Amino acid sequence: MILTQESIQEIKEKTAKYPRKKSGILPALTVAYRQLGYVDDEIYHEISKVIKVPYVEIAEAATFYTMFPKKSRGKYLIQVCHNISCALLGADSLISYLEDKLGIKKGETTADNLFTLISVECLGSCSTAPMMQINHDFHENLTREKVDGILETLRSEA
Ligand code: FES
Structure with missing residues (x-):
């Protein structure tokens, strides 16, 4: 067991x-x-x-459900919404940006085990699209600059 x-x-x-x-x-x-x-x-x-x-x-x-992964995830689970409101406001390009920044593809975890990146269906925050959830926190009205700041903060806290 x-x-x-x-x-x-x-x-x-x-x-x-x-x-x-x-x-x-x-x-x-x-x-x-x-x-x-x-x-x-x-x-x-x-x-x-x-x-x-x-x-x-x-x-x-x-x-x-997305909350029961088959493999363990990094310390920070980044869930980017890819549903309609977020898609219309650039979710795909945001996901590509995160993939480049983190050096991983969707569904993967960084080598330092800090970040796992996935995309998910609507998280109910459509009016503040594009958005993502990291662990329990929502990050909304995202821009590349905001994403940079968020990742920097998380790295410094890790
Ligand atoms: S479509 Fe992204 S939060 Fe609803």
């Missing part, structure tokens, strides 16, 4: 609150992600055994 006894216990406690076992899938994935920083096939199987829900249902839920 890769999940610790503490995680397994927490998963059991959380899922016991729900009348349907399936309702415990997301809480279980959240516990596993918090422990490991990723959730892959092996973990789907472990969760399946713990909460007694078929593996395929765990995998379906985990791969539907």
Whole structure:
């Protein structure tokens, strides 16, 4: 087992609150992600055994959401919105700019394990497009200069 006894216990406690076992899938994935920083096939199987829900249902839920990656991510997860408002205001060029600045492609993590770059669907901040979320913080009305400043600040804080 890769999940610790503490995680397994927490998963059991959380899922016991729900009348349907399936309702415990997301809480279980959240516990596993918090422990490991990723959730892959092996973990789907472990969760399946713990909460007694078929593996395929765990995998379906985990791969539907962007918050349960199969590989661990950098300290800062940069999620750039590529949906319509942001796309109209330059999201693609912003993503290319970030790829160049960080020396990685979308979906990759920098060699120093500091930044992971992904693009995502609408984050609900369309009126301040283009925008991105880094960990829990929104950065809005982005320009290349703003992006430079944000990356510089994060690097200095790391
Ligand atoms: S389209 Fe980008 S936040 Fe909604």
